[in-house]
Amino acid sequence: MTTDADPEELQVTDAAGNLPLKIAILGFGDRAERLAEHRQSDRQVRVVCVADPRPERRQKAVELFGADCRTLERGEEFYDQSLEVDGVWVISQEKTHAQLAVPALERGIPMILEKPLATSIRDAYRICEAFDRNPVPLVVPHSLRYLPSYRKAKELVDSGVLGSILHIHAIEQVDDHHTVDYYRRGSNMYRSNTTALLAKSSHDIDLINWMMGGVLAQSVASFGGADYFKPRPDLPQSCSDACPQAAACPFFGMDEGGDGVARGKLCAWNSGGEQVDHQTIIIQYENGTTVDFTLACFGDIRRPLQITGSHGTLYATPNDVRLVLYHPSSVEEFGPDRLGTPPAAHGGPDAALVQDWIRAVSLGCETASATVHESAEAVAVCVGAELAMMRHTIIEMADLRQQRPGPEVLVTDQ
Numbered sequence: 001m002t003t004d005a006d007p008e009e010l011q012v013t014d015a016a017g018n019l020p021l022k023i024a025i026l027g028f029g030d031r032a033e034r035l036a037e038h039r040q041s042d043r044q045v046r047v048v049c050v051a052d053p054r055p056e057r058r059q060k061a062v063e064l065f066g067a068d069c070r071t072l073e074r075g076e077e078f079y080d081q082s083l084e085v086d087g088v089w090v091i092s093q094e095k096t097h098a099q100l101a102v103p104a105l106e107r108g109i110p111m112i113l114e115k116p117l118a119t120s121i122r123d124a125y126r127i128c129e130a131f132d133r134n135p136v137p138l139v140v141p142h143s144l145r146y147l148p149s150y151r152k153a154k155e156l157v158d159s160g161v162l163g164s165i166l167h168i169h170a171i172e173q174v175d176d177h178h179t180v181d182y183y184r185r186g187s188n189m190y191r192s193n194t195t196a197l198l199a200k201s202s203h204d205i206d207l208i209n210w211m212m213g214g215v216l217a218q219s220v221a222s223f224g225g226a227d228y229f230k231p232r233p234d235l236p237q238s239c240s241d242a243c244p245q246a247a248a249c250p251f252f253g254m255d256e257g258g259d260g261v262a263r264g265k266l267c268a269w270n271s272g273g274e275q276v277d278h279q280t281i282i283i284q285y286e287n288g289t290t291v292d293f294t295l296a297c298f299g300d301i302r303r304p305l306q307i308t309g310s311h312g313t314l315y316a317t318p319n320d321v322r323l324v325l326y327h328p329s330s331v332e333e334f335g336p337d338r339l340g341t342p343p344a345a346h347g348g349p350d351a352a353l354v355q356d357w358i359r360a361v362s363l364g365c366e367t368a369s370a371t372v373h374e375s376a377e378a379v380a381v382c383v384g385a386e387l388a389m390m391r392h393t394i395i396e397m398a399d400l401r402q403q404r405p406g407p408e409v410l411v412t413d414q
Contacts, residue, residue, distance in 0.1 A: 018362055022085045024049035026075035026100050027092025028057045031114075035089070035354055037064060044358050049083055051075040075100045079107075087137075087361055090114060093187065094194040095407060098123035105130035110137040110361045112354070116202040117375040119194050120407040121383050121400065124376035131372045137360035139369040142206040142378070143349035144303070144318075146356070146368065148339035150207060153305065153316040156323060157211050162309030168211060168291045169306040172204050173299020179277060180251045183297070184229055185266035189273035191411050196275040198382045201295045204303065206370050206378040208283075208291055211307060216377070218286045220395045222385040224279025224295070232269040239264035281385040386410050 020043050025032050028050045039045040050061035051072040058071040072078060075092055076099065087110040090100045098118050104111050105127070117140060118124040131138060144150050157165065182188050183196050209217070236243055239252050246252050253265040266272075276295070283291040305316040312325040321334040353369060360367045370378075384395040387409065 018086075019358075020044055020046040021087055021358060021361055022046050022048045023087045023089055024051070024078050024083070024085045025061075025089045025091060026051045026078060027090065027096070027114075028052040028061055029091065032089065032091040033060070033064070035091070035112075035350060039354055039358070040065060044355075045087075048085060049078060049081070051078055076103075079103045085109065087111060087357070094199060095119045095192075098126050101127050102130045105134055105136065105138075108134050108136055110357070112139045112141065112357050113372075115141050115206075115375065115378075116194070116198045116382070117372065117379050119198055119379075119410070120405060121376070121380050122404045122406045124379040125404055128372050128376050137357060137367065138372060139353055139357040139360070139367055140372065140375040141350065141353050142203055142370040142375065143353055144203050144207045145210060145370060146349035146352040147318050149316050149318055149321050149334070150305070152321045152334050152339055153307065153314055154211060156314055156321070157307060158213065161312060161323070161325070162307060162314060163311030165212070165289050165307060165309050167289065167308045168208055169308075170204055170208060170291070170293045171299075171302075171304055172201050172293075172295050173301055173303075174200060174295070174297045175301050176250070176298050178301075179297035180268045183275040184251075184268045184273040185271040189271060189275060191274045192407075195382070195386055195410055196297075197279060197281075197295055197386060198379065201293070202375075202378045202382055204293060204295075205281075205381045206375060207305070208293065209374065209377055209381070210370070211305075212285055212289065215285045215287050215289070217283050217381050217384070217397045219284045220381060220384040220388050220397060221282045221393075222279060222389040224276045224389055226273075226275065226277050228277045228298075229269050229273065232267075235267050235270055236264075237267055237270045239267060243267075276389075279385070279389065281381075281388075283381065383410065 023045050025036060025047060036045065036047055040047055047061070047065040047069055049070040049072065050058060050065070051074060052058055053073050061069055061071055070081070070083065075096065088104045089112040090097055091114045092100055094116055097113060101111060101113050117127055156162065188194050188199055235245060239246070239254060243249070251268040255263050255265055277297040278295065280292065280294045285291070302317055307314040312323060315322040319336060320339070323332040356367050356369060359365050380397065380401055383405065384397055384400050388395045
């Protein structure tokens with residue numbers, strides 16, 4: 001389900017008298033906490049169940065949502081409970097999305113399903129097929145779609161003012177500390193869990209596909225690697241005062257264990273992390289439009305987007321849009337005063353997408369979210385790019401969609 005409703009207008013009234021919605025959250029990390037806490041406080045949702053393997057996160061759920069909130073170690077256990085809910089939020093580790101989402105869809109339970117939709121085309125299509133059998137209100141948090149600047153960009157592209165779209169250029173710049181904490185020594189350091197491209201940039205690929213208006217990617221090439229964070233034999237595996245770079249290293253860190261003893265974090269270079277620190281993708285779409293996208297793990301966390309057409313060029317960031325037309329020459333600026341000031345970081349679009357889901361469940365409205373099929377296409381392009389990089393070849397997307405490879409190809413394929 002999709003609509004062009006303005007997220008600023010996505011307000012739920014309790015006309016039907018069915019708020020708050022009772023929800024179960026499967027996977028309760030910091031992001032899930034942020035999504036749920038505000039909506040519970042304003043009485044639009046009531047969290048009645050939380051599943052997470054970490055005891056400290058289950059305890060946190062009880063502290064936030066009360067002793068009546070049922071806690072479980074595994075998300076799969078939820079489906080064995082005789083617990084009635086109005087929705088399930090699957091915000092678990094990426095590789096578990098399909099196994100937790102498909103049972104909810106089979107039961108007709110509305111859902112927020114965190115991006116990436118899955119870590120393989122096979123699992124993404126499994127989710128799509130389950131949804132097709134039993135459509136429910138479902139939001140995939142491709143939150144860039146909810147930012148006023150990118151919505152204005154989409155409006156301008158669809159208006160035809162740019163003429164024929166010839167090329168799209170986009171970058172996601174991830175700050176180096178986020179890179180290290182998540183992809184060099186965090187839970188997503190191994191490709192068997194996910195890839196940096198899927199975890200971070202399925203947002204951006206979805207945004208590009210959205211601008212393309214349903215035209216599919218035809219061919220994908222990609223280059224990249226871990227060319228900065230190469231193993232360093234002169235440094236230890238973990239941070240310690242004995243490290244010769246301890247005083248100067250920007251990533252030096254210590255954790256306190258459960259016994260109160262400080263232990264060194266894994267070295268950013270010697271952790272065994274398998275993720276790239278930079279990657280560039282080149283895409284050709286079926287209508288001839290070309291795209292270059294770069295995931296750069298050093299930068300100022302902006303997401304600049306440039307769309308070049310035969311009649312004009314559009315420049316967009318999360319904060320503003322600049323439209324340059326050629327004949328006659330003109331420039332139009334869309335700043336926060338015209339767009340509405342977008343709140344910082346994930347907070348603004350995340351609040352809008354949760355409100356969008358609540359509205360859809362409560363009032364039977366359509367959502368402004370990417371559909372599961374659109375989200376699956378973002379997964380497919382990301383997988384195609386990974387295979388292109390690994391194989392040093394061009395990937396034909398039609399063949400890949402037909403083959404439906406599983407997650408193992410991103411670890412073992414050569």
